[in-house]
Amino acid sequence: MAVQVSRISRTDGPQASAAHGPARARRAPAMPRGWDWPALALAALAALPIIAILVAAPAGGMEALAHMAGSVLPRYVVNTAALMLLTGTLAGVIGVGCAWLVSAAEFPGRRVLAWALVLPLAVPAYIAAYIYADLLDYAGPVQGALRGLAGNGGGGVLPDIRSLPGGAFVLGIVLYPYVYLLARAAFAAQSLGQFRAARSLGAGPWRAFWRIALPAARPAIAGGLALVLMEVLADFGVAEYFAIPTFSTGIFRSWLAMGDKQAALKLAAIMLLFVVVLVALEASTRSGRSESRDARARAGTPLVELSPALKALASLACALPVLLGFLVPVLHLGGLAATPAALGATRDLAAYAEDSLWLGLATALACLVAALLLVFARSRSHSPLVGGAIRLATLGYALPGALLAVGLLAPLGAFDVELTRFARDRLGYAPGGLLLTGTSLVLVYALSVRFLTVAYNGIDSGMATIPANLDAAARSLGAGPARVLARIHAPLLAPSLAGAGALVFIDTLRELPATLILRPFNLETLATRTYRLAGDERLAEASIPALILLAAGILPVILLHRTASR
Structure with a gap:
């Protein structure tokens, strides 16, 4: 999950780290070589930030x-x-x-x-930072209580929490x-x-x-x-x-x-x-x-x-991390959410939730389509080029959001300049600004690269359970690869698709740095709204969107624990 939530090992469950390669491929009858090209094209798009940084740096x-x-x-x-x-x-x-x-x-x-x-894995780290800064700052309740007990009316009692x-x-x-x-x-x-x-x-x-x-x-x-x-x-x-x-x-x-x-x-x-x-x-x-x-x-x-x-x-040693990492943030946010300041800031909450909703759905859909094609190609292609390209494409989850955003803005910005020049010189159309950079399309692209691995590993684990003889039977009846994918694999993979899509959706809601850098000016998600309010020291007003983000992280944690138990 972006945080930051994954399975025990990010190759063992529905949330996967880019540190891991894909699961062992399921081999079936070789598909036409032409089907390698969509996989290579998708892998190239996913690897674009890395390539751009290495070329431009x-x-x-x-x-x-x-x-x-x-x-x-x-x-x-x-x-x-x-x-x-x-x-x-x-x-x-x-x-x-x-x-x-x-x-x-x-x-x-x-x-x-x-x-x-x-x-505690359900709590975004930046939300935990806002909570502990509010609690442990010099003017916070903890230091105030300690100064009262110690009779220290002026100096700070605890080290500065806003430090390394x-x-x-x-x-x-x-x-x-x-x-x-x-x-x-x-x-x-x-x-x-x-x-x-x-x-x-x-x-x-x-x-x-x-x-x-x-x-x-x-x-x-x-x-x-x-x-x-x-x-x-x-x-x-x-x-x-x-x-x-x-x-x-x-x-x-x-x-x-x-x-x-x-x-x-x-x-x-x-x-x-x-x-x-x-x-x-x-x-x-x-x-x-x-x-x-x-x-x-x-x-x-x-x-x-x-x-x-x-x-x-x-018991105390095991309870203390739960208290510090989960209960303290939840209880403090809950207390802040009941204040008049928090309740008065809910007027535009529906708009922020709507922006988050469509962004999460668009990213989840893009990741599912791309991951399904990659998994289908990987399970049927014997080309080492395809396998290597997919491993490169699934590094996205290991890339920090800031690095990913910069890696995309550099090539897309240059392409946008040429596209704008072409539209002006050849088509007679003079756009008011760049056509792609700063649009929601680029943000969805970046987030899809970031979370493609999550969808890929979830679908790949489901694909491994489909017997290869189903493919052979369908091919013997004259069904092409596209029809096999649409009529056999997609229905059988419905649970895996739903689980992977849900995880991508939740990770998209919580993603902060890439969204901050790439979002259009008129787009505000729950994560960026929480960040902006907390940055203005308006934590009470940020508490309700923060609680929504925290609650969204519970689902991956439940899946994580179930995987661990198995």
Whole structure:
């Protein structure tokens, strides 16, 4: 989901990370070579932002890069790396610790907490940032109460939440479920015999965990951390609201605030290097993940017996992330939504919801059509070119929204200039401005590239369940590939299409940076409205649209937990 919601592993469920390649293709009778071309064309359109950045970034030579290296670039690199390091550490500690407790011990509330620990993933990180800034700022209720208790009438009691550590805290408490889910699945699949053998040889619970359980789960944990780091790299809302100079905020500032397109493209190219490293890291962890299960995984036999005091601590340790990452934002937003300021700001809410609705539906439809064609081509083409092109196209989810927007604006802007010149010189038509850039069409295109992987993996998992002999039977009766797709696959894939479409729709509602950069001036979604109101310190007025976005994130989390349970 953009956030930020995905399945345990983004190749294992309806929401997929671009870090993962497509699922194993289902082979059927080879289709005509002509059907490779639509797939290649769609893949080229999806890969356009990457290609554009790589082509356009070298313009301006080394002099421009040297100027950036002496001014803003070190700050962006250091802050982005530090934010990733701190967030990854916090998410790793919470995710691994809670996953081990839930998998290996029995304590009060364990069954409820096992699924509740996933709920923070439903909270967009930028909304959590608005909540904690409102609560923990100097003038907020928490610091005011602490100053009253401490008798400190002037100074601040807590560190400034609008800082790099504050941003890492907010991101960590809403992103740790990525690590938690993968680590929990890995711990549940480990051999009971190995752990008991270590205990019989005198190893205590901590040593057995450190020497046996943790190394075996390391690939899964690394995969979860890679997903967390991708989300941190893509974050714009938290970094911008907390005034943390990162690559995402730097691209946004260079392109929109300063009008320096070359600087934005160079930052995007450097940011792309981070993406490549994270994608490679995540891909390298998948081969080491164990899928074996034993009787302990089936029966839920506890590996560690806790004393009553430790059981209480375990319950508290697992409840605290749920409290901080989900309950605090929900309860505070609920309280703000009941105020007169919030209720008075609902006059135009229907218009923002309408803009969000049609944008989500248009993006979902585009993603479903493109993903269905790609899955159909991949399952029938033996061409390595098609497979490679589709893998490139499904990197979109790993691309930060700011990078994606800049990568599209550069080529589309140049094309738009030529199109406008052609219309004026050859057709005698003088448009008032650019014909494509700044329109809803470009925004839908960008969001479709961003979330194509979500639709692709959802449909691909459904396609794998369709027997290949159905295709062979239809072809033997003279049905062409188009008719097979329309009359056989589309009806059988209806549940997968509905699930994938719903996830794309929800992710589109919550997407912020790409929408901010590419939206037309007359389009305001629930996400951009929340961002604008919170930026003006009108959080009460932003509370109702924020609650709608938060509620929309519950559906992917439910699907996520069901996948984890299976």
